[in-house]
Amino acid sequence: MGIGALFTAEFWAMGGHGFFVWSAYGFCFAVLAALALGAWRMTARAERELAALDPERAARRRNG
Amino acid sequence: MAASGGRGLSPARRRKRTRLYLVLGGLAFLALAVGLVLAGFRDNIVFFFGPSEVAAGKVDPGRTFRLGGLVKDGSLARPGGTDGAVLFTVTDNAAEVRVRFAGLLPDLFREGQGIVALGALDGEGLFVADEVLAKHDENYMPAEAVEAMKRAGTWQHGEGGPGTAEPGYAPEGQ
Amino acid sequence: MHRFANPGRFMRVARRVRPWTLGAALLLLPVGLYQALIASPPDYQQHDTVRILYIHVPAAILAQGAYVLMALGSAAFLIWKHPLGDLSARAVAPIGAVFCLICLVTGAVWGKPTWGTYWVWDARLTSMLILLFLFIGYMALANAFDDPARGDKPAAILAIVGIVNIPVIKFSVYFFNTLHQQSTLFSAGGPAMPPEMLTPLALLGGSFAAFFLWLFAVRLAGEFAKVRLRAIRGGLIRRERPAESRPSASARGTR
Structure with missing residues (x-):
């Protein structure tokens, strides 16, 4: 079975258990995306504030 | 350093x-x-008691507990009462308990399958279940492979094949 | 190993591995999803619901791995006052909590069609829920004080004490009667699973593990920057002479 399965109703039905399979995958990737976004924002913000306080060091890091 | x-x-x-x-x-x-x-x-953390523990008198009639074991092959009966109840026997290959259940059985329920039922013993040693959960073992197999084995007659569910190695049902304190 | 003990150098290494870990995670993800959802066969008992396994098991392993990392970091902080230990533990805690939550939620929606229930209080499920509470408790304790440095020690002690839960999770299915089945991957005769089911598990597991490392490297950089920020704002480091490593709590007392 190839990628064409994506366009069949049976694939999405998952043998009648589509609700369970898709809610598991949906939840998993939604939460992981939120985690990634949160981590990225937290780090970017802290590093931005640090750079504002300490411009010389930030410049050295960018060059090094 | x-x-x-x-x-x-x-x-x-x-x-x-x-x-x-x-x-x-x-x-x-x-x-x-x-x-x-x-x-x-x-003993208090166990999720269920096996038939051997029930036979040993670990639970009193009327007390609600969970009973775990394999549904004995050929034991499933549908007497056809008004509530649509089914009767089956739960075994751990050492002792047996007869179970009565009126309700929705899980998809995985069938003879030879592991189950955990919540209920209580009546006066005659019949376990009246309010809920039946399916317990499966750690073995996974492609459905097609099992179909092929069944056609070839090499599939042995219930007798040494996958699904019988249920160490979880060994009598307590073996 | 010693050269990684220098926080500045360690942070540079962590920064360098970031694109590689993210690249590996994003590369493995579509292949793994294809294998998990399309190419792999349905199980003989569970049919298509077995596909939940391919995210449930990696999440469970990574949640426990995150806890071990958190406890080791906390121990390094408590015993050797190593600043990286505390930073690693703080960085990994939310990641572990989220993977633990994924494990619990995917397990619940897997349990409904197979077992017949979303949740039971058996030893395996309960000990996994305790793991989630330990992560949450650690984060709450670590951030409970106005001066975050004061939360370091109580949180580290909680993390170390909670490590006893890890073997409890592992052996719960062997020691107690549980509804949860025993380990498929680490069963006596090798994985109780055919290769066509192990493939999606390995691919998605690899993707999740790489993503975990990326998250860890990113969060670690953030925690590192936050500590430096606090130090500068507290006047501990003069701006014209920035120190390479973070001043530890004990250094503050002696200054």
């Missing part, structure tokens, strides 16, 4: 060593305590 040997430790390093022993000692103590507690409460 690694240059100075074990003897003649500076006060700072001695403190570090003391803290290391404190943490390790504390952990060992904690692990021992938790292990003892879990071992002591093992």
